[in-house]
Amino acid sequence: MLLQLLAQGLEDRKRPAIPSLTTVAYRTLFGLIAAAGLRLSEALKLTLGDVDLQGGMLTVRQTKFHKSRCLPLHASTVLELGLYRQARNRRHDVEERAPFFVSYDGGHLARRTVDNVFLRLQLRLGWRSRGDHPHPRIHDLRHTFAVRRVQLWRETGQSIDHAMFWLCTYLGHAKISDTYWYLSGIPELMDTIGARFERFAGIDGQGAAR
Incomplete structure (x- = not known):
């Protein structure tokens, strides 16, 4: 298309x-x-x-x-x-x-x-921007590639944590954190971000700090 x-x-x-x-x-x-x-x-x-x-x-x-x-x-x-x-x-x-x-x-x-x-x-x-920028950018094509790839992995049951290392290498990122940023563009994966933050912060399932 x-x-x-x-x-x-x-x-x-x-x-x-x-x-x-x-x-x-x-x-x-x-x-x-x-x-x-x-x-x-x-x-x-x-x-x-x-x-x-x-x-x-x-x-x-x-x-x-x-x-x-x-x-x-x-x-x-x-x-x-x-x-x-x-x-x-x-x-x-x-x-x-x-x-x-x-x-x-x-x-x-x-x-x-x-x-x-x-x-x-x-x-x-007649393209219109859907993000924070006033106009679509060529770089948005790269962003769309990354987000769609993660969506496909999620739909097929792939481990997101493992897949992000592959995506980091493919995109040529210097830090894995730069690759994880793409999860914020996928509402369906916000639960993954929340779970990772809870593990990082040491919060249990009831919201109490461990």
């Missing part, structure tokens, strides 16, 4: 505002952030060598906390990346160190340009 909305917002049959390759690039960029929970800076720094379509893996190098990590990707995400790469490789450098998401001149997409495109999408598609 997200990719369909992005395609709808980026394409204008009467007067295309963005060339076809660029349309596919932004559609794939925003889709990858939503599907893999990347930071925008991480996605923009990707090179061709970082995207392993055969193995279905993504290598994120030297991130916010100077760490690198390898991320497994869903088959549907790999398919979309492959389609974009085919279109990209017909026009730009195919060396492994070349940018995966390319600008007109073959360099890395500029963050300011990406932010402007996302703003145009908001206006065209």
